[in-house]
Structures are given as structure tokens and as C-alpha cells.
Amino acid sequence: MLVSDSEKSRTVCFSGHRPEKLPSGGDESCRVIRVLKSILYKSVIDSVEEGYNCFVTGLARGVDLWAGEIVLELKAQGEKVKLVAAAPYKGHGSNFKNEEKFILGNILLKADEIVYVSESYEKGCMQKRNEYMADRSGKLIAVVSDYRSGTGATIRYARRQGLITRIIDAKKLEEQMQRYGDISSKDYDLYVT
Secondary structure, eight states, X not given: OOOOHHHHTTEEEEEEOOGGGSGGGGOTTSHHHHHHHHHHHHHHHHHHHTTXXXXXXXXXXXXXXXXXXXXXXXXXXTOOOEEEEEEEETTTTTTOOHHHHHHHHHHHHXXXXXXXXXXXXXXXXXXXXXXXXXXXXXXXEEEESOSSSHHHHHHHHHHXXXXXXXXXXXXXXXXXXXXXXXXOGGGGGGGBO
């Protein structure tokens, strides 16, 4: 994925935790995860409205796959957006199971471009993939609960590179929903920095 400065300024990459590091273990039947996915969806829609038209997913379980599905849904609705699948290495996802395997396969089938950052699995290939995506983007949308993680490292890297960052704080969202119950969609921006 070679990009010019003008393409970079219209490109968004994603980062986020795998399901087990998210509230409720990423269980999509839980209200907090449904709200989290709604905030992610709104963040993508907002980006399209701001003029971003290329989205890069790193294909990890959880947030990356959700983001890829959102972009594909927008494409199916007629939005003029492009999805780039940036795999950390060839064979990535071979250990995915059930629905995640299906979603990964669908994203790879429908992506406009697939990039393999490394030929095979090697130490550091996930971070190499994250930096590859950030180096070719003007904006990062991330979902984070713990900043001492690969997602936290990606956020710090993106900020050093000057990317616009839209950070969805999953931990804060979960705490607020536990304390106050439900939240309305007008409050979504309270959980985004």
C-alpha cells in the first residue's frame, strides 16, 4: 500500500483489543459491547463525513474485525470507501475459529487490497503491522481499556507521528454503564478523546 500525502490525509487505521481484553470479554450480547460497537460505527461514519475514504484494518480478533465489517457495510450501502486489510503475516488468522474465521474470510474476500506486512510470523510482526498502518494514515480510531498493551503502543506511536486520534475509552464506558445503567447516543462523545 503506497500512499501519497493526499491519500494519507484521507486514510484511517484502526487499533483495539482482542475480545478477552474488552469489557464482558467482548461478548457481543452484552449491552456494553453493543454500545461500544455503536460508538465505533459512529466514529467511522463521522470520518466518512469528514472526507476520509480509505480505511485500514489490521485483522486482529475483536475491534479490527468489527471495524472491517463496518466499512464493508458502508460500501454495501453505496458509500465510496475503500478497505485495506493489513495482515501482520501470511497465514494470519489460521487459528481463528467459528464466526471470527468467517468474518476474517469475508473481509479478505471483499477488501480492496490485502497487504502482508511480513512473510511469516516473527517476533514483533504485530507492532510492525501497527506501525505500517499508522505510517500510511492521517487518523487512528482506537478502542482501548489498557494503555499497557499493543493498542496503547499504537496510540502512542500514532500521536508521535502526528496522526489525528479518536480514542474510545472502553474502560470508562464500562464503569459509567455499571454506575448509571444505560447511556444515550447523545452521550457517546463523552467516551471518546
